[in-house]
Amino acid sequence: METIHIRFRDIFPTSQTYTKMNFLRAMFTFIAAALLPPFLALSALLLRIFIGKSIRSPKYPPVAGTVFHQLLYFGWLYDYQAKVAKTCPTFRLLAPGQSLIYTTDIRNIEHILKTKFEKYSKGQYTQDILRDLFxxxxxxxxxxxxxxxxxxxxxxxxxxxxxxxxxxxxxxxxxxxxxxxxxxxxxxxxxxxxxxxxxxxxxxxxxxxxxxxxxxxxxxxxxxxxxxxxxxxxxxxxxxxxxxxxxxxxxxxxxxxxxxxxxxxxxxxxxxxxxxxxxxxxxxxxxxxxxxxxxxxxxxxxxxxxxxxxxxxxxxxxxxxxxxxxxxxxxxxxxxxxxxxxxxxxxxxxxxxxxxxxxxxxxxxxxxxxxxxxxxxxxxxxxxxxxxxxxxxxxxxxAVPVDGRCAEEDDILPDGYQLKKGDDVYYMSYAMxxxxxxxxxxxxxxxxxxxxxxxxxxxxxxxxxxxxxxxxxxxxxxxxxxxxxxxxxxxxxxxxxxxxxxxxxxxxxxxxxxxxxxxxxxxxxxxxxxxxx
The missing domain is CATH 1.10.630.10 (Cytochrome P450)
Structure with missing residues (x-):
């Protein structure tokens, strides 16, 4: 990306007479330049979250939001998950790079923890988060x-x-x-x-x-x-x-x-x-x-x-x-x-x-x-x-309200929903x-x-x-x-x-x-x- 250079004299000319229009134009230019990098960063993040996630496909679990929506209800997170699970036993939150699947379906839980045990791991996403402490x-x-x-x-x-x-x-x-x-x-x-x-x-x-x-x-x-x-x-x-x-x-x-x-x-x-x-x-x-x-x-x-x-x-x-x-x-x-x-x-x-x-x-x-x-x-x-x-x-x-695993390869859960390699699957003990x-x-x-x-x-x-x-x-x-x-x-x-x-x-x-x-x-x-x- 080309670096944007702004010089103070370009925004505020040295002329002794400022018109209202010149001042507003200068302020707009300055604000736009200041906001452009975070706007581009946010746009890139949103693209990573939504691109390639088959959002409307019935083959994949229904979308209940993005992982960052959890910020809105972080203080009662596990009750919110229970509220969603009552009408949607398996759902997903979109995250950069992968989807986070949440389930209360007993068949799914046995599938990832026992039947296909070797095909699921802690996953790099979770390991990165836990490593400093554990x-x-x-x-x-x-x-x-x-x-x-x-x-x-x-x-x-x-x-x-x-x-x-x-x-x-x-x-x-x-x-x-x-x-x-x-x-x-x-x-x-x-x-x-x-x-x-x-x-x-x-x-x-x-x-x-x-x-x-x-x-x-x-x-x-x-x-x-x-x-x-x-x-x-x-x-x-x-x-x-x-x-x-x-x-x-x-x-x-x-x-x-x-x-x-x-x-x-x-x-x-x-x-x-x-x-x-x-x-x-x-x-x-x-x-x-x-x-x-x-x-x-x-x-x-x-x-x-x-x-x-x-x-x-x-x-x-x-x-x-x-x-x-x-x-x-x-x-x-x-x-x-x-x-x-x-x-x-x-x-x-x-x-x-x-x-x-x-x-x-x-x-x-x-x-x-x-x-x-x-x-x-x-x-x-x-x-x-x-x-x-x-x-x-x-x-x-x-004691542990939510835990999960990461799919090491594409898979289909017993409830019929598909997973992509790298998707995390969480079972919600508190909600269950x-x-x-x-x-x-x-x-x-x-x-x-x-x-x-x-x-x-x-x-x-x-x-x-x-x-x-x-x-x-x-x-x-x-x-x-x-x-x-x-x-x-x-x-x-x-x-x-x-x-x-x-x-x-x-x-x-x-x-x-x-x-x-x-x-x-x-x-x-x-x-x-x-x-x-």
């Missing part, structure tokens, strides 16, 4: 790196050592949480249970993941608080990239949201690399002990076989992905769970009665440790109503939980009984219908791990307290992030249980 971790990679991490994680999660160690950590931190809330309850204080659960699960995940006692719950931990804030803010800023057409330019110029993301990622990196360094020193001092309990120790032992491939950066990526799965999913699920229990007090009491009946425990505060230590695997297996209530929470408020054509006319109701048979026994659904833990070869390895944590914590809290919303009139909604946080926290009041009717 690097080469399991959530952001495909191929050999994914298989390697999957194999390692599968082995670790299957070991009895990790299972016993993690359950002991979950029980110990649950007891701490009960005592902490007891003090708040005695002082008649309102508290943000999401914040407490985030701190508690972060303590648990750092102990299980790093073998480190962070103690975020017990005392003010500046490093821990800074890490939580940096991690959560980065999560939100990365989500913003999906709708921001200029994020790469802002990253290059280190300005705006990208400058904030860079600062947050540095806080995260410094914190995690410090822990890795400390852990290496500790392991060298106890090298003879091969009974490694925490995940980082076990990965560090594995890294000795391939020190170049499994370097500190790679370990950082693995651990951060593990923390996202462990801290965010558990704390978010429990936060929404207690919100739903407060909105449905009869279900709260029914769940608490099951806890008492299965455990046969008393409510004496002095028995907190005894009660929690008796939450064994056998006890957890008997908690069918609790399991159903937690699963119902995940149906309506999945609200679809009458999937769950019935009461889809938007919180109803744990939908998961129970006539004998009150929990009955699972197809993972392609209940997609909260993904499905197919990439199904979440930590599903049982997550259920154990959230069941232990919820049993402990419901055994000793009744909960209610501090403000019944407040509109509780989410932050638009990769994971489903409650916006502004969840402020509750707790009263001790003296018995159950």
């Amino acid at each position: 690097g080469q971790g399991i959530f952001a990679v495909d191929g050999d790196k994914w298989r390697h991490q999957r194999k390692l994680a599968s082995f670790e999660f299957s070991t009895r050592v990790l299972r016993d160690f993690s359950c002991a950590v979950f029980r110990r931190n649950s007891a701490k949480l009960v005592r902490f809330i007891s003090e708040l309850s005695a002082a008649d204080k309102v508290f943000d249970i999401q914040d407490l659960l985030m701190r508690c699960t972060l303590d648990s995940m750092f102990k299980v993941g790093f073998g480190v006692d962070l103690n975020c719950l017990e005392r003010s931990s500046k490093d821990g608080s800074a890490f939580i804030k940096a991690f959560d803010d980065s999560n939100e800023l990365v989500s913003w990239r999906f709708v921001d057409p200029f994020w790469k330019l802002k990253k290059f110029m280190n300005t705006g949201s990208e400058a904030s993301l860079k600062k947050n990622v540095k806080v995260i990196d410094d914190f995690v690399h410090s822990l890795i360094s400390t852990k290496k020193t500790l392991l060298e001092a106890q090298h003879a002990n091969n009974d490694k309990e925490d995940i980082l120790s076990r990965f560090l032992v594995e890294s000795e076989k391939d020190p170049e491939g499994m370097n500190d950066r790679y370990l950082r990526d693995i651990i951060l992905n593990f923390l996202l799965a462990g801290k965010d999913s558990s704390a978010n699920t429990l936060s929404w769970f207690f919100y739903m229990l407060c909105k449905n007090p009869l279900i709260q009491e029914k769940t608490a009665r099951e806890v008492k009946q299965v455990t046969g425990s008393q409510c004496d505060p002095a028995s907190i440790d005894d009660f929690i230590e008796n939450i064994t695997d056998e006890v957890l297996e008997k908690m069918h109503y609790l399991h159903s209530a937690l699963t119902e929470t995940l149906r309506l408020y999945p 939980g609200r679809m009458p054509y999937i769950w019935g006319d009461d889809a938007e109701d919180f109803k744990p009984e939908r998961w129970l048979d006539n004998n009150g026994i929990f009955q699972p659904q197809s993972p392609f219908k209940f997609i909260a833990f993904h499905a197919g070869p990439r199904m979440c390895l930590g599903k049982d791990f997550a259920y154990r944590q959230i069941k232990i914590m919820s049993m402990a809290l419901l055994r000793f307290f009744r909960f209610k919303l501090a403000d019944e009139t407040r509109n509780v909604t989410y932050r638009t992030m990769l994971t489903l946080h409650i916006s502004g926290g969840l402020h509750l009041c707790a009263t001790p249980r003296t018995g159950l009717s």
Whole structure:
């Protein structure tokens, strides 16, 4: 494109007499020259979005707008997607270079996650967006790196050592949480249970993941608080990239949201690399002990076989992905769970009665440790109503509200719509939980009984219908791990307290992030249980 040169004297002549027409002509020329480059850039962007997309063809999913239209409803993005999906189960948004396909069709989801698994990947578009935060971790990679991490994680999660160690950590931190809330309850204080659960699960995940006692719950931990804030803010800023057409330019110029993301990622990196360094020193001092309990120790032992491939950066990526799965999913699920229990007090009491009946425990505060230590695997297996209530929470408020894959070649979905190579296909977990054509006319109701048979026994659904833990070869390895944590914590809290919303009139909604946080926290009041009717 030819460069446009404007000289000041060409716009404002040196003549002593200016006419109104000359002035207006000069101003028009100046403004037109200033606006021309952005106009041409916008025109080029629009051409990339609309050209070659077969917009009116019935062979392809109907168009619901462009990816940048999401800016208009970013604050309630997942509800907007649900609104569209009720009348159009599969639709697309146009983006530069490719289309983004969104679907709630169970057949399509099984097709991309299982039937044609090898023909779909994370895709360059998604990987570019996630890389700064999640690097080469399991959530952001495909191929050999994914298989390697999957194999390692599968082995670790299957070991009895990790299972016993993690359950002991979950029980110990649950007891701490009960005592902490007891003090708040005695002082008649309102508290943000999401914040407490985030701190508690972060303590648990750092102990299980790093073998480190962070103690975020017990005392003010500046490093821990800074890490939580940096991690959560980065999560939100990365989500913003999906709708921001200029994020790469802002990253290059280190300005705006990208400058904030860079600062947050540095806080995260410094914190995690410090822990890795400390852990290496500790392991060298106890090298003879091969009974490694925490995940980082076990990965560090594995890294000795391939020190170049499994370097500190790679370990950082693995651990951060593990923390996202462990801290965010558990704390978010429990936060929404207690919100739903407060909105449905009869279900709260029914769940608490099951806890008492299965455990046969008393409510004496002095028995907190005894009660929690008796939450064994056998006890957890008997908690069918609790399991159903937690699963119902995940149906309506999945930890990851939207996820997807990228077509590596042209394809046809089971619903008949065609895809072009490079198109991204997203399945909308949040929207799916609200679809009458999937769950019935009461889809938007919180109803744990939908998961129970006539004998009150929990009955699972197809993972392609209940997609909260993904499905197919990439199904979440930590599903049982997550259920154990959230069941232990919820049993402990419901055994000793009744909960209610501090403000019944407040509109509780989410932050638009990769994971489903409650916006502004969840402020509750707790009263001790003296018995159950």
